[in-house]
Every structure is written in structure tokens, then in C-alpha cells.
Amino acid sequence: MRKPIITTAVIACACLAAHDAQALQPSNSVTKASPSSIVFKGARVIDGTGAPANENQYVVIQGKKIKSITAEQPKEIAAGSRVIDASGKTIMPGLVLGHAHLGLLKGTSTSGSNITEENDIRQLKRYAKYGVCMVMSLGDDHDCIYAVRDKRNNGLIGGPYVMTAGHGIGVPNGAPPLETGADEVYRPTTIDEALKMVDDLVKHHVDMCKIWVDDLDGKAEKMKPEMYKAIISRAHHHGLKVASHVWHLADAKSLVEAGVDVLAHSIRDLPVDAELISAMKSHGVYITPTLAVDDSFYIFKEKPDWMNSKFFQDSLEPGVLDYLKSEKYIPSERERKAAAMAQKNLKTLYDGGVKVGFGTDSGGLERPQGFDEHRELQLMVASGLTPLQAIQCATMNSAAMLGVSKNMGTLAPGKLANLIVLDADPSVDIKNTERINSVWIDGEEQQ
Ligand SMILES: [Zn+2]
Structure with missing residues (x-):
């Protein structure tokens, strides 16, 4: 079921040579933020509300929760964030x-x-x-x-x-x-x-x-x-x-x-x-x-x-x-x-x-x-x-x-980062929910 881990890059303040890192250069204002931020870049997002998938999204996880989901590159990315290239992947709620x-x-x-x-x-x-x-x-x-x-x-x-x-x-x-x-x-x-x-x-x-x-x-x-x-x-x-x-x-x-x-x-x-x-x-x-x-x-x-x-x-x-x-x-x-x-x-x-x-x-x-x-x-x-x-x-x-909608069921800022990363789009073929790349619960990748 598991595929090789998708490309990752870690943003460090001093070394921003990688393409991902340049694109997501952290602003000085958030250097105090938790180093546990994770940024999925370029993902197709199915948010669970029944709305059509949104292409090319940035999904930012901070700690246990989703911080933001945006089409534009987020202005503020915490130093030490892990950036995951999720192009071609689909993210849906757990x-x-x-x-x-x-x-x-x-x-x-x-x-x-x-x-x-x-x-x-x-x-x-x-x-x-x-x-x-x-x-x-x-x-x-x-x-x-x-x-x-x-x-x-x-x-x-x-x-x-x-x-x-x-x-x-x-x-x-x-x-x-x-x-x-x-x-x-x-x-x-x-x-x-x-x-x-x-x-x-x-x-x-x-x-x-x-x-x-x-x-x-x-x-x-x-x-x-x-x-x-x-x-x-x-x-x-x-x-x-x-x-x-x-x-x-x-x-x-x-x-x-x-x-x-x-x-x-x-x-x-x-x-x-x-x-x-x-x-x-x-x-x-x-x-x-x-x-x-x-x-x-x-x-x-x-x-x-x-x-x-x-x-x-x-x-x-x-x-x-x-x-x-x-x-x-x-x-x-x-x-x-x-x-x-x-x-x-x-x-x-x-x-x-x-x-x-x-x-x-x-x-x-x-x-x-x-x-x-x-x-x-x-x-x-x-x-x-x-x-x-x-x-x-x-x-x-x-x-x-x-009765747990406050925390889960949809992908939105403030919800727990409970999500599935898929290698293919299930809105095209539901069988694609089986193509699991990784699963995240409370912002932690499940092993
Ligand atoms: Zn039963």
C-alpha cells in the first residue's frame, strides 16, 4: 500500500538553496512559530463538504491542526517547516x-x-x-x-x-x-x-x-x-x-x-x-x-x-x-x-x-x-x-x-490535521481512495 516517501524539503533560515525553500521563504515575523509546521505544496484538495476538488493548493499544518489551505503561496511559513511536494497527489479528510x-x-x-x-x-x-x-x-x-x-x-x-x-x-x-x-x-x-x-x-x-x-x-x-x-x-x-x-x-x-x-x-x-x-x-x-x-x-x-x-x-x-x-x-x-x-x-x-x-x-x-x-x-x-x-x-x-464536526470531517483551518494523501484522484474514480500514499492523524504521519 505504501509508496516511497514523497519529496520533502526542510526550510532552514540560513540555507534556502532548494527551489521549494526559495518559494516558501519564511518571514522574520514567524521565526518563533512551532518548528512542527508541515506544508503540502501543489496538492489537489477534496475538503469533504461535497465541493469539487481544488487544484494546486498549499495545505499548512501546525502542530495537530490545519493552519491554512490556500491557492496562493502562504506569506508566513514558520522557520524549520517541512515542505512536501504534493503535486499530482490528492488530499482528502481522514x-x-x-x-x-x-x-x-x-x-x-x-x-x-x-x-x-x-x-x-x-x-x-x-x-x-x-x-x-x-x-x-x-x-x-x-x-x-x-x-x-x-x-x-x-x-x-x-x-x-x-x-x-x-x-x-x-x-x-x-x-x-x-x-x-x-x-x-x-x-x-x-x-x-x-x-x-x-x-x-x-x-x-x-x-x-x-x-x-x-x-x-x-x-x-x-x-x-x-x-x-x-x-x-x-x-x-x-x-x-x-x-x-x-x-x-x-x-x-x-x-x-x-x-x-x-x-x-x-x-x-x-x-x-x-x-x-x-x-x-x-x-x-x-x-x-x-x-x-x-x-x-x-x-x-x-x-x-x-x-x-x-x-x-x-x-x-x-x-x-x-x-x-x-x-x-x-x-x-x-x-x-x-x-x-x-x-x-x-x-x-x-x-x-x-x-x-x-x-x-x-x-x-x-x-x-x-x-x-x-x-x-x-x-x-x-x-x-x-x-x-x-x-x-x-x-x-x-x-x-x-458530534465531532468541530475537530474533524472536513479540511479547513482550525480542524485537526486528519487527512489522507492519495496518489490518484478519487473524485474521478472512487477506487483511487485505495491508492494511499500517507495518512496523517493529529498532524502526525501514521506508520
Ligand atoms: Zn455492528
């Missing part, structure tokens, strides 16, 4: 991942017992290499996630920022299924119990409350509306947003009516209709389509070319490639149909003006962390979104959904 799972998978085993600080941090490093600068672990978490999140927020570890829904709230003997490793999920039997669980999640300062509303293809009991209404109301009382796993159109409508904030998957049984679109818009509800998760349950049987790519294989846990190529991997016809419905519904919802965020559900056995985020962008474009619209969902919209 991906803001609103639905994933940390720590569950280790090798080919998916289990709550795999969730440790060490496994979470190992997986975060992988996400970083693939350009993800925020990971929302949306339920199934163990208590150790709180320590990982707090260490990241306090700067004790680097890599992507972390948010969590903690354990999440599901149904006894129902969703999420235990065989997916969801043995850490709270499964209340009464509303009173559920409310205490919400209070417990709040005590741990979870960033969102996750619930599961699904009958698992008719095989399990679904969370009752009175239960999720009570959970949503209690969470909102605490100022906490609620995201729900969902599959069916009828449940989506009922959840939106009950005040849910995020539909964490696509509607996959029926075409969405005007009633849902209108309700989602009037309540300001987001959806994260997670097209990659439905894709992952049948696509590998078709042995797509990209299975041979380094970009794909580098994202896999040991043993997973063999599993995906083996007879043990059984494609699901239900999921194939669900994937087609999900894509059709994404286009209808998007065109209808519903807020679309970004999620993949990566972190399960068939759902490689890092790769899936790029696959998701491609599937969003295959659904009919333009590349710039898909990128906007994955950056600006997703940051708004998670």
Missing part, C-alpha cells in the same frame, strides 16, 4: 467511521474474550494505515474499551480517535446472535432492567447507546417497541443518542417514531417509501448504510480480483484468507438480495434528502478492518452516489452524526 467493532476478532476467532486493550489498539493501528481517523465501536464492547478510548483522548496512544457504545442492549436469545461473539451485550428481560443498563452505560460515558431490533430472519424474538421506547427515552434524558441495528422497513418506521437518532444499517426487506423519508427528515435521523456487511456474506464465493490485492490481504487477520477461499465460507442468498435492496434504498434515501453517515460493521470474520471502509465507498458509488457525495458521507456527514 475517514470517520460511525459503525465498526473493535477487538472481537483475533485470527479466525470471533469472541468477546478476544476484546482486550491490546487487541483493540492493534486493530486501531490497522485502521490508521487505511486512512480511518475515528472509529466508533458500536456495541459488543467490553469494559476495557473505556480505557482505550480515554487513553486515546488523553493522548497516551496515537492513531484513530475512539468512540464507543459500550456493551449495547440486545435481547435474551435474540439479536445480536451469540455466535457473532456478542457475549458482552446487555440483554435485559424487563424494562426496569433495561433502564438500569442505560444508566450504567451513562456512568461509563458511552458516546452513543446501541440497541438491536431484529428477529434474525424470523428465528428469534425481536426487542419489543415498549422496551426500545423506554431505552430511547432514558438515553435522551441523559443527553445520549441512540443507534439501532435494523433490517425491516416497519421497524425502521417504528424506531424513527420512537426517537432513534441513527439507523445503523440499511433497510433490507422492502423499498423505502415517502413515509419513512419524511419521518427521518423531520426527526433528523441519520442512516449508516453498512453496504459492506451485506456484501461480505456472499461476495467472496465469486472470488473477485481484488481478493488477490495486497490492499485487501494486508487488512486480514491470519487465517481469514484461507477461510474465505474455503468451502466453510457459505454465501447467503438472503444477503445477496438484501445487498441489492440496501443499495437501491441508499440512492432513494440520499436523493430524498435523508442524512447519510458512514459505517461498515467491519471487525467481524468476513469484514476486514481498513479494507471494508474503501469497499463501502465503492458500494456507495455503485448505488448511484457520486464519488464526492460518498466521500462527503464518510467524512463531513459522519463527523456531524457523531
Whole structure:
């Protein structure tokens, strides 16, 4: 994935022989500035707002933040700045991942017992290499996630920022299924119990409350509306947003009516209709389509070319490639149909003006962390979104959904320098997000 490092020049006050250095000669007025400034010169910039790319930009990073993005050469460049020739490169915001799972998978085993600080941090490093600068672990978490999140927020570890829904709230003997490793999920039997669980999640300062509303293809009991209404109301009382796993159109409508904030998957049984679109818009509800998760349950049987790519294989846990190529991997016809419905519904919802965020559900056995985020962008474009619209969902919209827009999601002065440098332009071909040259989080190049 990594290409040789792009040309760099360091500006020193006394020695300005290089072309770059002459062009960016620092003014005396800023010699006191931090020597940690980095200047990308000549880059194409996609800012994440959905606006077309701007050619030939100077992007200046100072410390953790973006200082300026200008077409003209900045007048003030700090002494000691590192200048990176980014001509021919494209810079876009780091991906803001609103639905994933940390720590569950280790090798080919998916289990709550795999969730440790060490496994979470190992997986975060992988996400970083693939350009993800925020990971929302949306339920199934163990208590150790709180320590990982707090260490990241306090700067004790680097890599992507972390948010969590903690354990999440599901149904006894129902969703999420235990065989997916969801043995850490709270499964209340009464509303009173559920409310205490919400209070417990709040005590741990979870960033969102996750619930599961699904009958698992008719095989399990679904969370009752009175239960999720009570959970949503209690969470909102605490100022906490609620995201729900969902599959069916009828449940989506009922959840939106009950005040849910995020539909964490696509509607996959029926075409969405005007009633849902209108309700989602009037309540300001987001959806994260997670097209990659439905894709992952049948696509590998078709042995797509990209299975041979380094970009794909580098994202896999040991043993997973063999599993995906083996007879043990059984494609699901239900999921194939669900994937087609999900894509059709994404286009209808998007065109209808519903807020679309970004999620993949990566972190399960068939759902490689890092790769899936790029696959998701491609599937969003295959659904009919333009590349710039898909990128906007994955950056600006997703940051708004998670409430972190102040710091990330778009490239603008004052935002954290969380960005991906690409060797090719993804607004022309979304596959070009895979051509990662370097990833920067908090102004630091990720290794
Ligand atoms: Zn999930």
C-alpha cells in the first residue's frame, strides 16, 4: 500500500538553496512559530463538504491542526517547516467511521474474550494505515474499551480517535446472535432492567447507546417497541443518542417514531417509501448504510480480483484468507438480495434528502478492518452516489452524526490535521481512495 516517501524539503533560515525553500521563504515575523509546521505544496484538495476538488493548493499544518489551505503561496511559513511536494497527489479528510467493532476478532476467532486493550489498539493501528481517523465501536464492547478510548483522548496512544457504545442492549436469545461473539451485550428481560443498563452505560460515558431490533430472519424474538421506547427515552434524558441495528422497513418506521437518532444499517426487506423519508427528515435521523456487511456474506464465493490485492490481504487477520477461499465460507442468498435492496434504498434515501453517515460493521470474520471502509465507498458509488457525495458521507456527514464536526470531517483551518494523501484522484474514480500514499492523524504521519 505504501509508496516511497514523497519529496520533502526542510526550510532552514540560513540555507534556502532548494527551489521549494526559495518559494516558501519564511518571514522574520514567524521565526518563533512551532518548528512542527508541515506544508503540502501543489496538492489537489477534496475538503469533504461535497465541493469539487481544488487544484494546486498549499495545505499548512501546525502542530495537530490545519493552519491554512490556500491557492496562493502562504506569506508566513514558520522557520524549520517541512515542505512536501504534493503535486499530482490528492488530499482528502481522514475517514470517520460511525459503525465498526473493535477487538472481537483475533485470527479466525470471533469472541468477546478476544476484546482486550491490546487487541483493540492493534486493530486501531490497522485502521490508521487505511486512512480511518475515528472509529466508533458500536456495541459488543467490553469494559476495557473505556480505557482505550480515554487513553486515546488523553493522548497516551496515537492513531484513530475512539468512540464507543459500550456493551449495547440486545435481547435474551435474540439479536445480536451469540455466535457473532456478542457475549458482552446487555440483554435485559424487563424494562426496569433495561433502564438500569442505560444508566450504567451513562456512568461509563458511552458516546452513543446501541440497541438491536431484529428477529434474525424470523428465528428469534425481536426487542419489543415498549422496551426500545423506554431505552430511547432514558438515553435522551441523559443527553445520549441512540443507534439501532435494523433490517425491516416497519421497524425502521417504528424506531424513527420512537426517537432513534441513527439507523445503523440499511433497510433490507422492502423499498423505502415517502413515509419513512419524511419521518427521518423531520426527526433528523441519520442512516449508516453498512453496504459492506451485506456484501461480505456472499461476495467472496465469486472470488473477485481484488481478493488477490495486497490492499485487501494486508487488512486480514491470519487465517481469514484461507477461510474465505474455503468451502466453510457459505454465501447467503438472503444477503445477496438484501445487498441489492440496501443499495437501491441508499440512492432513494440520499436523493430524498435523508442524512447519510458512514459505517461498515467491519471487525467481524468476513469484514476486514481498513479494507471494508474503501469497499463501502465503492458500494456507495455503485448505488448511484457520486464519488464526492460518498466521500462527503464518510467524512463531513459522519463527523456531524457523531458530534465531532468541530475537530474533524472536513479540511479547513482550525480542524485537526486528519487527512489522507492519495496518489490518484478519487473524485474521478472512487477506487483511487485505495491508492494511499500517507495518512496523517493529529498532524502526525501514521506508520
Ligand atoms: Zn455492528
